[in-house]
Amino acid sequence: MTRTVSLFVSCFNDMMFPKTARAAVKVLNKLNVKVRFPDEQTCCGQIHFNTGYAPMAVSLVKHFVESFRGSDEVVALSASCTAMVREHYLELASRTHDNELISRTEELVPKVFEFSEYLTGVLGVTDVGAYYPHKVSYHPTCHSLRSLHIYHSAVELLGAVKGLELVDLPYAEQCCGFGGTFSVKNSAMSTAMLADKTASIVNARAETVVAVDNSCLMHISGALRKNGTGVSVMHLAEVLAQGMDGGEI
Amino acid sequence: MKSEMAKAKTGFPFTSIEQINNSQLRANLKSATSAIREKRAKVVGEKQDWEELRRTGERIKDEVLSSLDEYLLQLEESVTKVGGIVHWAADSSEANRIILSLIQEHGESEVIKVKSLTTDELDLNEYLANHGVSAFETDLAELIVQLAHDKPSHILVPAIHKSRSEIKELFENTISKGRVLGDGPAELAEASRLYLRQKFLSSKVAVSGVNFAVAETGTVCIVESEGNGRMCLTLPKVLISVMGIEKVLPKLDDLAVFLELLPRSSTGERMNPYTSTWTGVHPGDGPEEFHLVILDNRRSHVLADPVGRQALRCIRCSACLNVCPVYERSGGHAYGSVYPGPIGAILSPQLFATEASLSLPWASTLCGACYEVCPVRIDIPRVLVHLREKVISEGYKSKSEEASFRLIALVLNAGRRFDLIQQVATRLRRPLNRLFLAGSLPGVLGKWRAARQIPEIPKETFRMWWRANGSDNGN
Amino acid sequence: MGATMETSGIKSSRAAILELVKAALREKSPSAPSALAGIATPGAPGTPPSIRKHLEQSVADLFEEVLLDYKATVRRCAEHQVPSVIAELFASQEISSAVIPDGLDRSWIEQIKGIELVVDDGFRSTGELASIDAVITGCACAIAETGTLVLSCQPDEGRRAITLLPDFHFCVVRSSVIIRGVNDLFKHVSVANPITLISGPSATSDIELKRVEGVHGPRNLFVIIVS
Numbered sequence: 036m037t038r039t040v041s042l043f044v045s046c047f048n049d050m051m052f053p054k055t056a057r058a059a060v061k062v063l064n065k066l067n068v069k070v071r072f073p074d075e076q077t078c079c080g081q082i083h084f085n086t087g088y089a090p091m092a093v094s095l096v097k098h099f100v101e102s103f104r105g106s107d108e109v110v111a112l113s114a115s116c117t118a119m120v121r122e123h124y125l126e127l128a129s130r131t132h133d134n135e136l137i138s139r140t141e142e143l144v145p146k147v148f149e150f151s152e153y154l155t156g157v158l159g160v161t162d163v164g165a166y167y168p169h170k171v172s173y174h175p176t177c178h179s180l181r182s183l184h185i186y187h188s189a190v191e192l193l194g195a196v197k198g199l200e201l202v203d204l205p206y207a208e209q210c211c212g213f214g215g216t217f218s219v220k221n222s223a224m225s226t227a228m229l230a231d232k233t234a235s236i237v238n239a240r241a242e243t244v245v246a247v248d249n250s251c252l253m254h255i256s257g258a259l260r261k262n263g264t265g266v267s268v269m270h271l272a273e274v275l276a277q278g279m280d281g282g283e284i
Numbered sequence: 285m286k287s288e289m290a291k292a293k294t295g296f297p298f299t300s301i302e303q304i305n306n307s308q309l310r311a312n313l314k315s316a317t318s319a320i321r322e323k324r325a326k327v328v329g330e331k332q333d334w335e336e337l338r339r340t341g342e343r344i345k346d347e348v349l350s351s352l353d354e355y356l357l358q359l360e361e362s363v364t365k366v367g368g369i370v371h372w373a374a375d376s377s378e379a380n381r382i383i384l385s386l387i388q389e390h391g392e393s394e395v396i397k398v399k400s401l402t403t404d405e406l407d408l409n410e411y412l413a414n415h416g417v418s419a420f421e422t423d424l425a426e427l428i429v430q431l432a433h434d435k436p437s438h439i440l441v442p443a444i445h446k447s448r449s450e451i452k453e454l455f456e457n458t459i460s461k462g463r464v465l466g467d468g469p470a471e472l473a474e475a476s477r478l479y480l481r482q483k484f485l486s487s488k489v490a491v492s493g494v495n496f497a498v499a500e501t502g503t504v505c506i507v508e509s510e511g512n513g514r515m516c517l518t519l520p521k522v523l524i525s526v527m528g529i530e531k532v533l534p535k536l537d538d539l540a541v542f543l544e545l546l547p548r549s550s551t552g553e554r555m556n557p558y559t560s561t562w563t564g565v566h567p568g569d570g571p572e573e574f575h576l577v578i579l580d581n582r583r584s585h586v587l588a589d590p591v592g593r594q595a596l597r598c599i600r601c602s603a604c605l606n607v608c609p610v611y612e613r614s615g616g617h618a619y620g621s622v623y624p625g626p627i628g629a630i631l632s633p634q635l636f637a638t639e640a641s642l643s644l645p646w647a648s649t650l651c652g653a654c655y656e657v658c659p660v661r662i663d664i665p666r667v668l669v670h671l672r673e674k675v676i677s678e679g680y681k682s683k684s685e686e687a688s689f690r691l692i693a694l695v696l697n698a699g700r701r702f703d704l705i706q707q708v709a710t711r712l713r714r715p716l717n718r719l720f721l722a723g724s725l726p727g728v729l730g731k732w733r734a735a736r737q738i739p740e741i742p743k744e745t746f747r748m749w750w751r752a753n754g755s756d757n758g759n
Numbered sequence: 760m761g762a763t764m765e766t767s768g769i770k771s772s773r774a775a776i777l778e779l780v781k782a783a784l785r786e787k788s789p790s791a792p793s794a795l796a797g798i799a800t801p802g803a804p805g806t807p808p809s810i811r812k813h814l815e816q817s818v819a820d821l822f823e824e825v826l827l828d829y830k831a832t833v834r835r836c837a838e839h840q841v842p843s844v845i846a847e848l849f850a851s852q853e854i855s856s857a858v859i860p861d862g863l864d865r866s867w868i869e870q871i872k873g874i875e876l877v878v879d880d881g882f883r884s885t886g887e888l889a890s891i892d893a894v895i896t897g898c899a900c901a902i903a904e905t906g907t908l909v910l911s912c913q914p915d916e917g918r919r920a921i922t923l924l925p926d927f928h929f930c931v932v933r934s935s936v937i938i939r940g941v942n943d944l945f946k947h948v949s950v951a952n953p954i955t956l957i958s959g960p961s962a963t964s965d966i967e968l969k970r971v972e973g974v975h976g977p978r979n980l981f982v983i984i985v986s
Binding site for chain 2: 771772773775776777779780781782783784786787788789791796797798799805806807808809810811813814825828829881885886889902904905906907912918919920923940941942943944945950951952953954955956957958959960961962963964965966967968969971973974975976977
Binding site: 049050052057060070076077084087088102178182210214218219221225229231253256261 | 651656697734745
């Protein structure tokens, strides 16, 4: 094993979607990457920052930077959390006027990668040897598409999965309507956007919708299940772990 | 009162509900916005240097804002030199007073108007009406809105919420009384042509907005499609143009940049049918008197916010509205402002700061589609988040929400604490999952479940699994 | 977010606004997060596909193609053919009167038959101009990429009202005056005169975003490109 990465699973994956994180460990290990899990890690602070509680987010920034201090590379399992780190951490750290924190943040931010971005961009891998003989459509979540610009990474990785048929998702670039606290603050609007997104998904006739943000997928799958559509959702890492040695994850 | 804002029945979450369920509006907006998105994509794709143009547009506007006082003085000097008269209005009431007194000086009781958001912002028509002056809107959509005693719902296409059959009926009851019209857009446009022709030929005073004003030459520019603008700018004796302080450009070559950016972003055309420039008064051609009213109306207040000020780069193209998934489902009226959509969500709370407008920074999922199409690269999501923080820090917040966020932050500030809470949740997962599936749920969980199932809490968290398996999983 | 600004009775609004603006500029703006921020990912859903074909066309060809997109009528001919082309176009329409600017090349209109022709002396009332069917002008500058006629009140273009009120506009454009893009427009025209950029006939998309050619300006645009 030549590389060691620290895994940032993100708070809701840790609690609600541990199988995404287990899948990511499996895929990384298969690619000869050793995984660390700094157990002080919690949350990137995005929900506080985006809702308007930036001062509270500052303390979480500090906590994140401390938790991952000394990591060679950090792989994050959420595009929106990665975008939070990349776009806002330095500014939030600067608010403390704590020079040590600022320089540690400066040092850490460029080492943080979203999972699919890490595989294609850093490791240069597109075929991880996965096998998943199903019809899949890819929903490019907003932060992965517009903040991280990693649409092509995810699509190339999916394209290399044996047996997988990638079907077009109409209006793919439109937001699913999750938006963190938007989903409850503007619940009627969120529901309207979600209805259109699930209608597109059903029209695409895929068995599974794949994305790189479990937060958006939780919202989408909540409606797909409530409406009995029979379409499942999966984080990209879980698709890439399919068909690998070791059976169930 | 302040802390109860979140509960009050005002603001976007409530004003949008009726629109969301208006099937006619939803259908109109969906077809209109998808059509215009496609048109924009085609003409933007043709410009190989589009991103460079956007950066140039951004740079010019930033340059203007960074020395705005100097550019305004230069503009005043240039306009005066070429025979124009410059007026300064600190707020809407002063602007309205200036415009009214200019109209009254010429003894007129009617004026014709070119579509102008700035005069909508001033409520100028209502003010003039209260003082015995009738203002006639000449842009087709503005005419429709005015005849229907309605409000604009889109920056570029103010009557986007009206269908052709509604417009046909409206015209039959107003400007085409006693006639039966078809509902074809061409026939309806013809009806407005007939009605307005006489107004154009007889009116002595016109009021317009300003798209761009060039400081070095005093040249003013209006961009339009129908020719109503040309009529208003050419035929009357007196022209009164109102501009926000942010509309000034340094040089003529800067104007050329915006003539590339604006039509492609706005109507999705390579160029709009008509663009007019005039440089003061031109003897023998056009108005004999030209007044330029320079309006602040809290724009200087927006300028004072280092993050929020980029909203002043806006050239009112409406590209952000057309790509916004929220706007597409709410229409413009839900925003309660002359500036709807994403740009309105950052402009209205800063410019007007009404209680209802303070909910607008949250009327977005922060999806970022608006930023990508903005011809002057306004980072709308960034400004939205900034304004959320600002609104909360000024006391407009829900106390219970703030307390919950404080508690969540406390838990998340230590790995051990988070682990402990997670362990409690996994132990209680059976009753919790039953509750989530079918129990009675108050608050945010209830709102969530109204449209979506809540995922089940798994039997172990990732960190629990890692403690047991992490070290022998190939590591 | 603060109360509405009180206007001071003592200070002029001019001074007050300038002072507020100056004060507002003290704090600098933060810089953008990254070089890619706000830029659509090429090839991703929703991103405009890049179209390169226009780059290889001659300015006259491009100008014509874009004008046709606007539903303008376009003819291309040699200098000596202008009179017959104009006469032919006139004959194809129901036109009984036309106005020309004083500086128009009179040979261009020699072959038009059976219409009342007036020369604008600059004093004709708008009512009179509004009752005339057509106008014929030259054009000192045009833009290929956007199909734009740039009228700046040259002697053969006339004052603004004559190209506005008649319903038919015939415009003769020498291909030598066509520039490729908008970017150096103001190197070719002076703003000392009023400028009107005309890109196709008057149009509106205000009803259900359906484009209708022809509202208040000339509803019919004929462009004769002279090589």
